[in-house]
Amino acid sequence: MTSPDGAPARPSAWSGNAFTVQVRPDGRLGLADRGDHADVPADLRRAAGAMGRAGLEHCRFHWRSPVSGLFCRVTLTARTESGFDHVELSGDPVERLPAGLSARELEILTMLVVGPSNAEIAGELRITQRTAATHVTHLMQKLGTPTRTAAATYALDTGLLCVPLPGSPARYADLSLGRLLAAAAAGPEQRHRQPRLPRPRRELVVGAALPLSGTGSDDGREMVNGLRLAIEELNAAGGVRGRRIRASVHDVEVTSPASVRTAFASLLRDGVDVLTSGYLAGQEIGHETAADSGVPYLHAATSGAMERMVRDDHARFSRIFQVCASDTEYAPRFVSFMTSLRDRGRWGHTADRLAIVVRDWHGVDFGIDRARAVAERENWTLDVVPVGGAPGGDGWAGAVATAVRAPTAAVMIGSFFVDDSVAAVTALHELGSTALPYAIYAPSVPAFRHRLGPLAEGVVWATTTGTYSDGAGRAFARRYTDRFGVVPGRSHAGLAYDRMQRIARAWNSCGDVTDADGIAAHLRTEPYRGVNGTYNFDTPGQAALGTPDHGDPSLAQPQLLYQIQDGRQVIIRGGPFRTGGFRMPATVPGRPGGR
Numbered sequence: 001m002t003s004p005d006g007a008p009a010r011p012s013a014w015s016g017n018a019f020t021v022q023v024r025p026d027g028r029l030g031l032a033d034r035g036d037h038a039d040v041p042a043d044l045r046r047a048a049g050a051m052g053r054a055g056l057e058h059c060r061f062h063w064r065s066p067v068s069g070l071f072c073r074v075t076l077t078a079r080t081e082s083g084f085d086h087v088e089l090s091g092d093p094v095e096r097l098p099a100g101l102s103a104r105e106l107e108i109l110t111m112l113v114v115g116p117s118n119a120e121i122a123g124e125l126r127i128t129q130r131t132a133a134t135h136v137t138h139l140m141q142k143l144g145t146p147t148r149t150a151a152a153t154y155a156l157d158t159g160l161l162c163v164p165l166p167g168s169p170a171r172y173a174d175l176s177l178g179r180l181l182a183a184a185a186a187g188p189e190q191r192h193r194q195p196r197l198p199r200p201r202r203e204l205v206v207g208a209a210l211p212l213s214g215t216g217s218d219d220g221r222e223m224v225n226g227l228r229l230a231i232e233e234l235n236a237a238g239g240v241r242g243r244r245i246r247a248s249v250h251d252v253e254v255t256s257p258a259s260v261r262t263a264f265a266s267l268l269r270d271g272v273d274v275l276t277s278g279y280l281a282g283q284e285i286g287h288e289t290a291a292d293s294g295v296p297y298l299h300a301a302t303s304g305a306m307e308r309m310v311r312d313d314h315a316r317f318s319r320i321f322q323v324c325a326s327d328t329e330y331a332p333r334f335v336s337f338m339t340s341l342r343d344r345g346r347w348g349h350t351a352d353r354l355a356i357v358v359r360d361w362h363g364v365d366f367g368i369d370r371a372r373a374v375a376e377r378e379n380w381t382l383d384v385v386p387v388g389g390a391p392g393g394d395g396w397a398g399a400v401a402t403a404v405r406a407p408t409a410a411v412m413i414g415s416f417f418v419d420d421s422v423a424a425v426t427a428l429h430e431l432g433s434t435a436l437p438y439a440i441y442a443p444s445v446p447a448f449r450h451r452l453g454p455l456a457e458g459v460v461w462a463t464t465t466g467t468y469s470d471g472a473g474r475a476f477a478r479r480y481t482d483r484f485g486v487v488p489g490r491s492h493a494g495l496a497y498d499r500m501q502r503i504a505r506a507w508n509s510c511g512d513v514t515d516a517d518g519i520a521a522h523l524r525t526e527p528y529r530g531v532n533g534t535y536n537f538d539t540p541g542q543a544a545l546g547t548p549d550h551g552d553p554s555l556a557q558p559q560l561l562y563q564i565q566d567g568r569q570v571i572i573r574g575g576p577f578r579t580g581g582f583r584m585p586a587t588v589p590g591r592p593g594g595r
Contacts, residue, residue, distance in 0.1 A: 012043035014065045014072060020090040022079075022284065023048035026188050028313055030086060031284045031305055037312040040089065041065065041072075043163075043184075048076055048089040050183035056176055060159025062094065062106065071097065075159070076180075098160060105139040107166035108132065112152040114171045124167035204245045204513060206231070206500065207272030207295075209263040209286070212251040216278070218418050218447040222489045223278055224249060226496030229483055234500070240507045245500075248272055257282030264289040273513060274298065274503055278492065279416060281362050284309065291316050296519050298499050300492070302416075302441075302464055304328040304365045307541030314540075319520045321537050323499050324465035325546030327364055329559055330440055331356060331371035333462060334412045337438075337561060337573065339378045341582065347409070349434065349588060353381045355403035357396070357424060358414030360386065366414055366440070380409075387420075396423035401431060410436035418442045422451050429455050434588050436460060444491035449564065458585025459564050460572070464546060465532050466560040467494035469571060469579045476531040490562065490569050491532070498530030533557035533577075547575065 019035030027049030029037045044063060051059070059076040071094040079088050097106055104125075111121055122132040136148065145151040155161055165172050165181065172178025208227060211220035231245045239245055248270045253259040260282040267275060268289070275290050275297040283301045287309060290297035296319045299306070304326040310317040338354060341347035354375060356368060368384055375382035387399040403411050411433075413424040421442035428437055439461040442448055449456045467473045467490050476497060480488040488494065506522040507513050527536040536545040536555050545556040553575050561573035563582060570580035 012041040012065065013067045014041045014070060015039045016068070016070055016093055018090075018092045020088065022086045023089050024086055024288075025049055025052050028316065030288070030313075031309050032312075033305075034090075036308070040091070044072075044074060044089060044091060046184040046187075047074075047163075047180055048087040049188060050180055050186075051076055051078055051087045052085070053183040053186075053188070054176070054180040056180055059177060059180055061161040061163045061177055062097070062159070063091070063163045064103070066164070069103075070094075071103075073159070074163075098158070099139075099142040101139060101142055101160075103162075105135050105142070106160065106162045108135045109139050109143075109151060109155050109160060110162040111166055111171075112136070112148050113155055113161065114175060115152075116167075116171070121167075202243055204240055204243050204507065205270060205272045206245060206247050206503065207267035207270065207275045208247060208249045209252045209260065209267060209275070209277040209280070210249055211254050211278065212249070214251075214253045214255075215419075216254050216417060218445045219278065219489075219492055222445060222491075222493040223496045225480065225484050226488070226493040227276075227500050229480055230497045230500035230504075232483075233479075234504050240504055240513070245504070252277070252280065254279060255281045257285055260285045261289070268293050268295070273507075274519075276496075276499060276503075277301075279303075283362075287317060287320055290320055294319065294516050296503075296516050296523070297321070298323050298503065298523075300324050300465070300495055300499075302327045302364075304367075307539075307543040309541075310543075311541035317542075319516050320542065321520075321523055322541070322543035323495060323502075323535060324544050325557060325559070326464070326541075326543055328367040328370070329464070329546065330462060331366045331368045331412065331414075332374050333559055333561075334410070334438055335371050335374045335378065335380060335382065337460075338380070338410050338436075339374075342409075346582060346584070348584065349409045349436075351407035351409040351435075352379065353383065353406060353408045354410055354412070355383045355385060355408050355435070356412040356414055357385045357387060357399045357403050358412075359395075359420060361415070387415075396420060397427040397430075400424050400427035400433075404428070404431060404433040404435050408433070408435040410438050413437065413439045413442075416441045418445050418448050418451070421448060425452060425455055425459060429587070436585065436588055438462070441491060443562070443564065443569075444489045446487060446489050449567065456564050457567070458583065458587065460561060460582070461563075462559055462561050463491050464559050465495050465544070465557060466490050466562065466571070466574075467532050468577045470577065472529075473531045494531040498528070498532050498535065501530060502528045502535055527555055529554075553577070 017035050017039040019039040020033040021040055022030035027045050057078045061074050063072045063074050072091045073094050075090045077088045079086055118129050118132045122129045140151050143151055143154055145154055210223045211217050227247055235244050250263040250266045252263040260280050275295050277299045279301045283306050298321045300323050302324050307326050310320055372382055385399045385403045388395045413421050421439045425437050437459045441463045443461040477488055506519045509522050510518045524537050527534050539545055547553050547556045547558040558574050560571055562569050563572045565583050571578050572582045
């Protein structure tokens, strides 16, 4: 390939690792589902960015690294279902070419697609006609095709085409792959777009895409109430530099990318000064939309994938912040917690098996691969069981039954949703399992205990952002209860409150609230202590720092472990914020009590 100015492009190196990544029309990389951005060769990134200019929706070929000579099986697919246009680029290392073809035979097979004679093949590849004829015969025999035309058709149908294209590029001008590579060599149209910034106005508007109905609505009420309480307190104190604050809240179905796109578009039409959200299945839509608008965006997706997205393209996503640490520590901490109980003699269960029951959620990791390594090192057998079906549906009962088919010490419930966690805990009780239920985040919502009643007793759960039981946390809970007549949950109510307070502090510190870069710089450089702990965004991916990365809890947030004891939330792990010890549930064999 050549660069846009016509000069030869620098040789495109490849790590040899598999990858699946979103590529924008300008060639920049987005969310990586497999591998890292560093695994994507520049040649392939340019090709993916050219799909729209070439008018293609799908393309397959075998790319050969000019540096290492390794082959990569490449698939390019245009996508719009996530709410914005992009190309999904996948690459897989090829140890052996299909049908046992040699690299030279793949080159000649590619040339057969455009119908050259043996003499033309020989001339362009600088080999003899006899050698060219021999290669053609051999590749037809290997493919089991009777004619050159049949071999060429097979190559087109299966993506058995070699890139870089052998011979003269002009030969491939009428081929879709040829058009794609020509468009990639020409480069993208140069467009300079300035981010849209809101015009100064009397009111400051906070945009919030929150689940008021549908999936996660129990949590959505917590988020809305926390935001409202913070705004009311700020306005009562004079607002921000004499300007009142108003919330613009748009309902979002968190499992629907289309709903996410609609919610963000509506908020931007309202002229918001800042965007906020909880967790979204199409979280990258929020990132892309916020980046295009230039409006600062603070989300709570708890996603390592989103953290990497900001880290890998900081120039584009510099105004986007994740207000909690990422999900990648959940599964390793589950294994470590169970190891600690066992090794300290606080665990009477004889089973040496752990299970994780997990629903696939786009962009969520939980750190399961690292958990496997920890489990192996600590002499646990760790099984991972996927869940199908709708949230809270029958899929959980079947998956839990599979997870505890053999004696199991504990089951981690890999979902953020109350419906899912209620279904999983209920299934454990109905099966008569003695496994300890270990949930992720969902029990922070009061609806979890209300719906399970006594079955919630003894459940252990983890969160990367929980409301502390210190003086500030208790005072917040009292004000929240006085205002809304209900006790707040232990996570998102405080998180939404803190986020609004943090935004207001940044606005107060910046003379111009339309200075998005100045606001982002303030968010990035100044830690803030709220009711859910300290928010420190000075990290490569602009996600709140967690104490595994920084040992000082005054500058970061520990992952908190709670246990429901006598209907109360007790922090059993969390450094100086611990309020009690682990208690053996009645359903688990072993001695009661604990520390």
